[in-house]
Amino acid sequence: EVIVEVRNLKKHFEMSNGFLKKTKTTVRAVDGLNFKVYEGETLGIVGESGCGKSTTGQLLLGLMEATEGEIYFRSTDLASMNKEALRKARKDLQVIFQDPYSSLNPRMTVGELIGEPLVVHGIMRGKALRERVIELMQLVGLREHQYDRFPHEFSGGQRQRIGIARALALNPKVIVCDEAVSALDVSIQAQILNLLNRLQKELDLTYVFIAHGLPAVRHISDRIGVMYLGKMVELAGRDELFNNPLHPY
Numbered sequence: 008e009v010i011v012e013v014r015n016l017k018k019h020f021e022m023s024n025g026f027l028k029k030t031k032t033t034v035r036a037v038d039g040l041n042f043k044v045y046e047g048e049t050l051g052i053v054g055e056s057g058c059g060k061s062t063t064g065q066l067l068l069g070l071m072e073a074t075e076g077e078i079y080f081r082s083t084d085l086a087s088m089n090k091e092a093l094r095k096a097r098k099d100l101q102v103i104f105q106d107p108y109s110s111l112n113p114r115m116t117v118g119e120l121i122g123e124p125l126v127v128h129g130i131m132r133g134k135a136l137r138e139r140v141i142e143l144m145q146l147v148g149l150r151e152h153q154y155d156r157f158p159h160e161f162s163g164g165q166r167q168r169i170g171i172a173r174a175l176a177l178n179p180k181v182i183v184c185d186e187a188v189s190a191l192d193v194s195i196q197a198q199i200l201n202l203l204n205r206l207q208k209e210l211d212l213t214y215v216f217i218a219h220g221l222p223a224v225r226h227i228s229d230r231i232g233v234m235y236l237g238k239m240v241e242l243a244g245r246d247e248l249f250n251n252p253l254h255p256y
């Protein structure tokens with residue numbers, strides 16, 4: 008079953024040239040994407056730096072308005088949703104970033120960081136919130152006694168677990184993993200990928216897994232899309248892609 012579908016998606020940025028700003032250049036970050044994401048799968052998206060992967064992720068999350076084209080979440084175009092529907096869809100669409108350290112507020116404790124989405128959406132507070140946060144911590148391999156610690160006290164891999172727990176707080180359906188393991192040591196990458204695999208099965212998650220390098224994507228993806236200059240130049244099953252001897256990847 009298709010959970011997300013992208014049709015003719017474009018995102019162009021107008022850039023002023025120089026301080027006089029007399030001329031403009033258009034950066035075609037995303038330039039006509041078409042693909043489907045099936046429920047429960049991991050769709051890997053790879054491509055060199057600047058090819059439009061992060062912009063695609065932002066668009067999928069409903070965090071950025073497309074220049075052209077549509078993004079359907081469960082058959083409804085994000086752009087056609089009213090505020091309430093979009094707010095709901097955004098709960099179902101969550102993200103894990105490359106470096107949770109730079110995306111996590113250093114003044115908040117682990118417990119506060121993981122519970123924040125639940126507080127912001129007015130879903131839980133007090134004792135129920137604490138219990139839910141501890142449940143989320145255990146789900147990702149963190150311990151209850153770490154609740155009041157700060158992110159800087161953790162290793163990169165542990166911090167990524169915090170980021171994952173936070174992304175899971177609202178029971179999402181789709182998680183965009185944007186270079187989620189790229190900054191980690193290889194052995195830690197494997198741990199986090201195994202965790203993501205386990206969570207996918209336990210929680211029926213769908214992943215869009217963005218990475219510039221192939222090893223991580225190969226490990227986790229069912230299908231892989233290759234982006235180049237804002238376009239998807241290839242989209243195939245993992246084995247099909249990797250077993251083709253003519254393939255440059």
Ligand code: ADP
Nearest residue numbers: 020034035036055056057058059060061062063
């Ligand atoms: P990737 O994630 O594959 O490295 P990005 O999606 O970050 O690629 O960027 C694609 C292209 O769009 C790059 O040329 C980048 O500089 C440009 N770009 C991304 N975001 C913006 C922005 N907010 N304003 C202007 N240009 C942008």
Ligand code: ADP
Nearest residue numbers: 020022034056057058060061062065105185186
């Ligand atoms: P990535 O490492 O994923 O390729 P970047 O480090 O290129 O991402 O970009 C980080 C952030 O800056 C992204 O949110 C992207 O949209 C934005 N960005 C990238 N290029 C530009 C640009 N030329 N002008 C403004 N913002 C940009």
